[in-house]
Amino acid sequence: MLTLTGVGGVGKTRLARRVAAEARRTFPDGVWSVELAPLQNGDLLAQTVGAVLGLEDRPLGPPLDSLVAFVSDKRLLLLLDGCEHVTEACAELADRLLKTAPGVRVLATSRQALGISGEHVLAVPPLSTPDLDAPVSAEALNESEAVRLFMERAKASAADFAITDRNRQTVARLCQWLDGIPLAIELAAVRLRSLSVEQILERLDDRFRLLTGACHIAPPHQQTLRAAVDWSYQLCSSEERLLWQRLSVFPGQFDLDAVENICCHDGAITRESALELVTGLIDKSLLIREHCQRTSARYRLLETIREYGLMLLTDSGEERVLRRQHRDYCERMILESEKARFGPHQLDWFSRLHLDHDNLRAALLFSLTEPGETQHVFQIVATNDDYWGFHGLLGECRHWLGQALEQDHMQTRARVKALRVAGRYALLQGDTDTARSLLHESHSVAVRLGDSEAVARVTTCFGQAALHRGCPSEAIPLLYEALNRCLEMDGLACTRWWTLHFLAHAFGALGETDKAIAACEESLTLIDMFKAETYRPLSLWTIGLQYYRRGDTGRAADFVKECLRTQQSIDDVCLLSVTQSLEVMAWMAASEDRHQHAAQLLGAAYSRWRSLGTLPSQVPPLSASHAACERRVRDALGHEAFTATFQHGATLTSDQALNCALGEKIPDADECQQGRKLSPTLTRREREVADLIAQGMSNKEIAATLVIAQRTAENHVENILTKLGFTSRLQIASWSMNGRC
Known part of the structure; x- marks a missing residue:
């Protein structure tokens, strides 16, 4: 027996009929198809099957016994199409046939398995769809x-x-x-x-x-x-229906812990029953278990199934309650991740938060649109702010905080934190005037509230800001002040590490590389003490940069390559660390006259700088060396060859770029292609969308900002890609940020 399972409309019947038709010659007594949808219940199943087979309806004896006796000596294939609403009756019939009629084979279609001995189950997946993260050729x-x-x-x-x-x-x-x-x-x-x-x-x-x-x-x-989805809904128990509509609050993946904490808030669904109900929805092909390397299983609803549930959730009047439950769960998750901020489990939390990023966005959007809830945005975004930087989401981080800071001016510790984080990421994106204003307000409110930890953290940012203004001598006393403040308090190990990191850059910019390397070594000691391996690559890169400044390119390459290999050894990579490493490896390649290699690495770094929403020219510790490297390589290769090689480097995947930097697999220069000629003929609305993409916004955020439907925003994005001959949002962002030239 083979049962084809799957969501309604996925094509189980069509596939079963195709299989039956191709197997016809195998069964001398025929292939018989029984459409079960008209049956109201299973009481007449045996008679229905018997009628299709040509068995007369005998008044004596149970119908199932008569059917079994009739087919016991036959070799036939019985197709039971649509068993889900008469599952028990189908299971009983199939079990009897398989045990007493050795020549009979059963092919069934159902939205859930029948659950009998000897049944083979094949889940029929939806048809494959294009990967929209890659060019759609x-x-x-x-x-x-x-x-x-x-x-x-x-x-x-x-x-x-x-x-x-x-x-x-x-x-x-x-x-x-x-x-x-x-x-x-x-x-x-x-x-x-x-x-x-x-x-x-x-x-x-x-x-x-x-x-x-x-x-x-x-x-x-x-x-x-x-009708197809209604049919599935009718087959669910009342508790499964309730869980289905509550699960629609998840825009993407989720795990069982989230289900128990969000959907079991009022006792209508108990925590004890949640797993059984989730399993029931999986069995009915309504919930998909995602393939995930994490120890905890993750699930998602198909968008069609989710929209149906969301429609029911809205009609029930419970949507607002569930969205608040969902938001509060996301906020608790962020607060829990903060406890592991500088320790051995930080990377695990970064990975988990990345899997739940769609949930975080939904929680933030709810908090921004619900009156009086804006402080929750501060908590969710700014509590473990390194998460956004680790994944290169600087623009998105600033977007959420910017909206919340405009709406809510309450002088709270949460606002102090939000101002500091927004200022910090404004610095990384080269927006120094905005950063200065945000950081000074953060400091002023922190002092007024007596928040000593916040003062220490923002003082570190003041030192960072001085570095970005090209004033390392001004940065050093600020960073030492911050370091002393940190040492006076417990729980600021992460801020101490960042302070040492910037102190190393300040000394390096002044040519005091011995002091810079000493600060780096102290930061590595801190990493070892707290087992905070997430931060090791940045420390290694910083040491490599100091040796490069000293002129020791051999040792510099050793440290930067160790940084990159450390990145390769983990599932997630820090985009900032990788980008900076590619940049410095390009400088070293240029210094050794490996100009083609340098041009490729500059291109690979450039595309990632753009993803971060900045450029090396906007990062003072790197700007002068970057400019010198680009001039040297461009002069050596010539403008046309440099451009082709640079553009090819910009298209390298993460793995290809790392391999290129490590010298393990360098793409052939003959593979480099000239970039397409741009034809910027966008409408006014499309130009607005392009500018919002450059700010790091998702399609959903663009839609909310412009007050248009999400799919309308997506259509604008696709039109931009087509008109400009681009294949990625990154290229749109680059085009927009370069003045559309």
């Missing part, structure tokens, strides 16, 4: 099963429809937003009779009303997307 579209189905059905609905360079990205996004569910894709294709593909995508916010109009000879529960 014609070849990539052709490899997508969902796109191929859409095109096949589109030709039947609108014969003149074709995929072009302009709508390619839209088709790809449409298929992804429909989760690769064949029924949804077919229903969308039908709409091409009256709408463009762009209009269909814009209207997917109301997909259940839009996606109707299927073939009316199909079973009722397969004629519309709403």
Whole structure:
């Protein structure tokens, strides 16, 4: 027995019929298909199957016994299509047949397994969709099963429809937003009779009303997307239905701990029953368990299933309560991560928070739009602020804090923290005037509130600011003041490390490399003491930079390569550390006349600087060396060759860039390609979207800022990519930040 399981509309019936047709010759007594959707309950199952097989309805004896006797000597395949609403009856029938009729094989389709001995279960996944994180080429579209189905059905609905360079990205996004569910894709294709593909995508916010109009000879529960999902909903227990709608508050992945803390808040679902209910939804193909290397399992709802649940959650009047529960859970998670800020588990927390990043965004958006909740934004973003820097999310961090600081002016410790973090990341992005204003306000309020820890932390930022103004001699006394303040208090090990880090840069900028290296070694001692391995790569890079300044490129390369190898040994990498390492390795390659290698590394570093929302020219400790390196390499290679090699370096993946820096696998120069000629012909709205992308905003944040639908924002992004000949948001950000030249 083989049972094909999967969410409604995924194509179980079609696949089963194809299998049955191809296996027909194997069964001399035939292949028999029984459509079970019309059955109201399982009492008439045996009679229904018997009627299909040609068995007369005998009044004597149980119908199942008669059916078993009839097929006991036959070799046939029985296809039971749509077992989910009569699962127990189907399980009993199949179990009897398998035990007493050796020539009978059973092929079943169901939204959940029947659970009998000898049953093999094959989960039918949705069709493959294009990877929108990579360039969507014609070849990539052709490899997508969902796109191929859409095109096949589109030709039947609108014969003149074709995929072009302009709508390619839209088709790809449409298929992804429909989760690769064949029924949804077919229903969308039908709409091409009256709408463009762009209009269909814009209207997917109301997909259940839009996606109707299927073939009316199909079973009722397969004629519309709403009917397919309604059918699944009816098959759930009342507790499973409640959990389904509450799970819709998660915009992305989540784990069991989150379910227990958010969805079991009022006793309607108990913590003890949560696992069983989650398992039930997985068994019914409504909840997907994600492949994840973490020790705890993670789950997600298909977007179609989630939107259905969210519709029910809104109608129940419970949405606001669940969103607050969700926000509070995210805030507790951040506060818990702060306890491990400078210790052996910090990287684990960074990884976990990254998996929950969509949840953090949803929590922040709720706090910004709910009156009186803005202080929660300060806590979520600024409590463990190194998380944002580690993953290169400087622009997004500033975006959230900027909105919250404009809305809420209460003089609290949370605001002090938010001002400092916003100022710190403004410095890293070269926005020194904004940084100065934010940091001074943070210091003023901290002094007024008597918050000694906050004063120590912001004093470190004052030293950092002096460095960014190119005033290392002014930075040193500020950093020593901060260091002394830290030593007077417990719990500021992370601030001590950052202070030593900036102190090393200040001494290095003054040419006092011995003192700089001593500060680095002290920072490494602190790392060893607290087992804070997350920060080791930055310390190694800083030591390498000091040896480079001293002229000892051999030792400098050793430390920077150790920094990069340390990054390679962990699952997550610190974008800032990698970017700075690529930069310094480019300088060293140029000093050794390896100009092509240097140009590639400069390109690889450039794309990552842009991702951070800054440039080395805006980072005073690096600006002079960067400019000298670029001039030297450009003069040696010539403008055209330098540009081609630089642009190729900018396209390297993270692994390729690290390998290039380590000299383990350097891309051939012949593979370098000239960049495309830009044609900046954007509309006013598209230029606004491009500027917001350059600020690090996601599509959801762009939509909220411009007060437009998220899918409208996505369409603008795709139009920008098409018009400019770009393949990534990073290129849009670079184009915008370079004055659109």
